[in-house]
Amino acid sequence: MTVYLPVLLYYANIMAEKRTDAHPDSLASHQNVALLMRDITKVFPGVVANDKVTFELKVGEVHALLGENGAGKTTLMNILYGLYQADSGEIYLYGKRVRIRSPRDAIRHRIGMVHQHFKLVPRHTVAENVVLGLDGAPFLAPARAVEDEILQLGERYGLKVDPKAYIWQLSAGEQQRVEIIKALVRGADILILDEPTSVLTPQEVEELFKILARMREEGHSVIFITHKLDEVMEVSDRVTVMRRGKVVATLSTADVNKPTLAKMMVGREVVFRLKKVACERGQEALVVEDLWALSDRGLPALKGISFSVCRGEILGIAGVAGNGQKELVEVITGLRRATRGKVFVLGDEVTNENPRRIADKGVAHIPEERLKRGIVPEMSVAENLILKRHHRSPFCHGFFLNLRAVKRFAHHAIEEYAIMTPGPDTPAKLLSGGNIQRLILARELSGEPALVIAAHPTYGLDVGATEQIRQILLEQRRRGAAILLISEDLEELMSLADRIAVIFEGEIMGEVSPEAATLEEIGLMMAGEKRRVRR
């Protein structure tokens, strides 16, 4: 008997859901609404990714979903596509309440998604990729069966691609077309495109927009995730702006302009009131001269960057993620090779030195990838607190570690930085995001560094941790450290930085002072719209 219990419960579960399906909600039964997501909330450990988000998509419209990285756009769409389950909230399709548990459910409900990183098998042909996992495909020669359909769709929507070509032979734009075809072959009425232009050339972007126009004419509804203002204006009928997990507004594109959108996207008011005392600019702690470097993919990521940061000041680097910030930080800290140019710390050249030598010079690095790089997850809080200094006194004498010194330092750091942990021996991976960041700050700042490189220090943290960390950075500035603050959060840069340099596609678009500049102006520079000649 007990053996059958789980099975029974499982089916009871399914039946219960079927019953709720049968009650359409009156709210969502408007004629031309294709999709309504209502009060969607999704919490990840330490972050509210979606906070009561309501999103409506009309039949036959292209709807842009605009927001910075981390605003919650992709989370919302992953919920719609069944990759995540919402903690609360409802989804209605054409007025009918649905529950989407998996991408398979989503496809059954005629929803298709084109991910930012394509999900294609490079060594298979276009037709083979399209037919992969397709319900009702014949057992023998399945790829042959869809070839005609691929050609027909290509004709109808302008999605030109050879069904017999191998994926690895295709450009990014062509691969994207294959993804769209995959969705259309599965009968998608609603198509989600996640940052579709990020991998395309300008010409391919033009073609994509033509395709989207064709799809709109054919009655498909398209959700277009982006953080580029141009694209919103050019392609969308309506736009929903998200910021920090919440919807700021949904507007008709005809009624807005770029500056308004930029302002909505980056936020309008300074939430935090920080006491910032005037500091005297001291010696130049970091000088970067004509720095060039390649990205992981071997493409130029930094194209001749120059700037300097003095002791007692914060230089903010503003920009949308992926414009060279990561590479800049890595080159300065010795984690990535510079192909050209020079880096000086306190007057000494450290270009392409090894990371330990640079750190020992008094450079603290608060890394962007906290879990991957900032801590060793399996090791204890105490052990994590001495990383980078484990080879120096007082923690190490010759071959042996001084465990007593390690423990003493841990107790001291946990208290000073208010790290919430059961104890110094707890594995670091069990800490929450904010406490992991406090741990990293405690470690990096305890040596009184001359230069602090902070990459997205408050990204994804709650309000309390954010405020504490900002205070700590200001305290370091007062102490006389030079701080290079990389952030996507303009409010943060406006309230902390003494100067803000805007980076776009590996170049500095210009430098502004937070007192004089407006959010709109910086937003436009971040989008590569405007350049200000350096003084």
Next chain:
Amino acid sequence: MKRLGPFVFERRLAPTRTAILGYSLLAILAALVVMSFIFWAYGVSPIKAYTVIGRTTLGSRFGLMEILRRTIPLLLCGVGLVIAFRAKFWNIGAEGQLLAGAVAATWVALFSGVSGPVKLPLMFVFGFAAGALWGIIPALLKVKLQVNDVISTLMMNYIMAYFVKWLIYGPWRGPTMRGFAYTDLFPRDAWLPLIRYSKVHWPTLLVGLVAAMLVALILSRTRLGYEIRVVGDSPDAAHYAGISFLGVSLWVMLLSGGLAGLAGVGEVAGIHHRLLEPDHVSLGYGYTAIIVAWLARGSPLAAIITSLLFGLIFAAGDEIKVTLQMPFQITGVFNGLILFFLIGVEVLLYWKVGLVRKGKGWVGKAGS
């Protein structure tokens, strides 16, 4: 949280010590259960088989000594592999490193011209060095040329095995052995002392126990151990902290290979007293040590216990052959089953399994 049919899997971050111990025992028990089917298929009553094994191994002095004899090489190789695995360096080459040690010891014993009380210590030193050298080569290949460590260490085993064969069929074939493929017997001063009425060469056992303690000390109390753990747990964090991969990898493989080399010295100087066919020098100790290290879960001291367990299995294999007329290879089957189940329970260590119920509650739990 994941769903699979009526089951729900919930991620568990840190399994407790009790859970690790419990599930490891569960895996061994499962292997024993499956083994009884194999006994049964051979026409041997599993109850009788386990009784015979218990009586002849744990139940007699001779049996206990046999267990110890098998434990020695497993312990040395296993402790070495624990270091390598802590750095996530997948050293599958303990077998070859063991043979390298045996070759070096043989050279000292027969051809170095050294004699007297320094000879045995010198054999250990040379054995360690040869094993270390054989371990360092794949480390260099990995760091400098990104050669996969699993493949290179595995292949190095074959190179060393054929090198041993070449030696015993060729230049080192013993003139007094009437054409058999052995070297000459070692002179008496190259024989390790044994515990009386047994084949337990106690100096090597002592070396193994000391090595386990030293390695435990290195891992927990030294800068090298700290760096090994950082590299193993998070290569990105190691890079960020400026820890040298080359340095750590070389040290790790030097120690790992060296300890396996010591095991080789013990086998030739303690038991065979000559170099012979590679699969007679070692009965796959270097491979079994992988399971010893895996089961020890990164603790060199736990490797003492796990190597005893596998020493027992080897000794039982002998008994199975003699008493129950079954092939010796049955130990290989048993080792395989244990490893299989150990990897299987990994799921239970990191995922809590429950049953789906309406809402968020649990119906029944497997383990915790």
